[in-house]
Amino acid sequence: MTGINGYPASPSIRAGRSIRLHIATSADRFRLDFYRWGSALKHTGHVEWPGQDAVPGLHDEDWQWPAYDFLVPRDWRSGVYIGVLSTGVCPSQPVMDAREARFLLVVTPAVPSGRKVLYKIPVFTYHAYNTAGGGSLYSASRVTLRRPGGGVGGPVKGLPDPYDTSSPRQTFAHWDAPFISWMEENGIQSDYCTDLDLDEGRLLGDGYRLLASSGHDEYWTAQTRRNVTAFRDTGGNIANFGANTCWWRVRPDEDRSALECGKFPPDAPAGTDPDSSYGCPDHWWESEPENTLLGVSYRNGGGHWDGPRPPLGYTVTDADHWVFSGTGLKTGGTFGQDNALVGYECDGAAYEIDGQRSPQPTGQDGTPKNFKILGIAPLPSDWNFAAREPMPSPRAATLGLYRATGTVFTAATTDWSRLLATDPQVAAITHNVITRLA
Structure with a gap:
């Protein structure tokens, strides 16, 4: 099977704006499907692009993989979206957590939504444990956010959790996904952000x-x-x-x-x-x-x-x-x-x-x-x-x-x-x- 992986240039994007995605594959063409995580998994769209290959970088440098610009639809609801990469036919219900061919993207509201809960995705922590490129913040003093991983799609430091072996610790599937599913199943309306959004002073002043x-x-x-x-x-x-x-x-x-x-x-x-x-x-x-x-x-x-x-x-x-x-x-x-x-x-x-x-x-x-x-x-x-x-x-x-x-x-x-x-x-x-x- 032809390998494929990728990462977003930034872990979050406002609905209605364009996000640059970096994807590498030796296949002539590939497909990218987006799924929003919630009470049920929702397929929100797909694109197909010609493939371009690239070699992995190091943990502390921008990998600079081939770039593809994707316009996030303005009507996409704020949430955690999993990008599923494939070089053939995408399964109707692909597994969301994987160590490759996946990336995580948080979509923030296009305008203040009126919702009262803002949920924070800890992308910084996920990248601290991400070992793509041969290192993490447990072996080095610097890591790049521009590499596969950071919640999904990359290798992770740590041993399995004996209380939940379905996903590794230090991944979105292990920590945040169950909480978000429970919130949305119980009718709790929330918008979503990353710690990078809060670092830059976004969203907290929008009425939450x-x-x-x-x-x-x-x-x-x-x-x-x-x-x-x-x-x-x-x-x-x-x-x-x-x-x-x-x-x-x-x-x-x-x-x-x-x-x-x-x-x-x-x-x-x-x-x-x-x-x-x-x-x-x-x-x-x-x-x-x-x-x-x-x-x-x-x-x-x-x-x-x-x-x-x-x-x-x-x-x-x-x-x-x-x-x-x-x-x-x-x-x-x-x-x-x-x-x-x-x-x-x-x-x-x-x-x-x-x-x-x-x-x-x-x-x-x-x-x-x-x-x-x-x-x-x-x-x-x-x-x-x-x-x-x-x-x-x-x-x-x-x-x-x-x-x-x-x-x-x-x-x-x-x-x-x-x-x-x-x-x-x-x-x-x-x-x-x-x-x-x-």
Whole structure:
């Protein structure tokens, strides 16, 4: 079979505008089909073009593959679109996740849509784990966005997830796709963006009430964080149904085609684990703790499991809170344990137990003092932990929220979306948070 692969020049495009696609194949002609991901897979169109071949590049350089301009129809609804490349007849229902012949494109609205939810696709994180060209941000300090991969269509660093072997971790299919399917199946109307859109200051001023994300949104630029913080401070709400969020700081280059990240302390020996090290240039927590925005940090949680982990769920600390409405949960009860809800990575806030035997944030790590811990999962001693400042607080995943003009909610575990379709309590909490904050 003739090989084919490709990538967009930019991970997102406004409906009605032209996007440059870069595609390489030795076939004389090829076909590109677009599918929008949602409650059901929707075929939205196709094009056919003459093929041009090219050789792969390196992980840190623009591959400069043959270019094709595609005009995104103005009536395409905002969403995540998978480009399926083929050199023969495209199957009627092709598999969306693959390590080649696929690319991800986020379409943003042509004009403000009036929808109240904006969902963030973490393209920076997907490219950090993308190993196309022989490297990733786990082996190099710079990667290009202009290569196959970045959510779908490229090789990925990491081992399979024993709790969901249908797709690799660090892919769109693994983290975001289940959450988006659940939202749209449940009638939650959302527009979509990438972290590059937020870095450039787009969309957050278009009337959205809630910025939502899920899974593994690990890599943030300083400008993305400033813009999201400003959104909160002007009354915008944030719901983070994931973990290990805003752990590493990245910097885009001038044309927004590559990312840089300084992970290792000066003179670090080979084999150093940056998560467990101090003095890392781009650890957010060492310079500006992510807790001040999100309420939690990976350094008070942990994880990074390659195989099975101790099954943990959340113990409810205040069942009367609106977050738990309709769940049937009681204070002191647990949820999610049977399906290992907590992990593969989780976030937490430094806390202490008050006179009513309830966990309260200490604020020592930057967590707002009004952060309300609604669910807690103390972590066993054999959990994998990251570096943190010395503090007496135990480590625990902490589900909760706080208010600072806007409200910020965190589920504090990467695997939240994995349970949405099968755990009615996880689904009810998610529905409560989105409908209330939107």
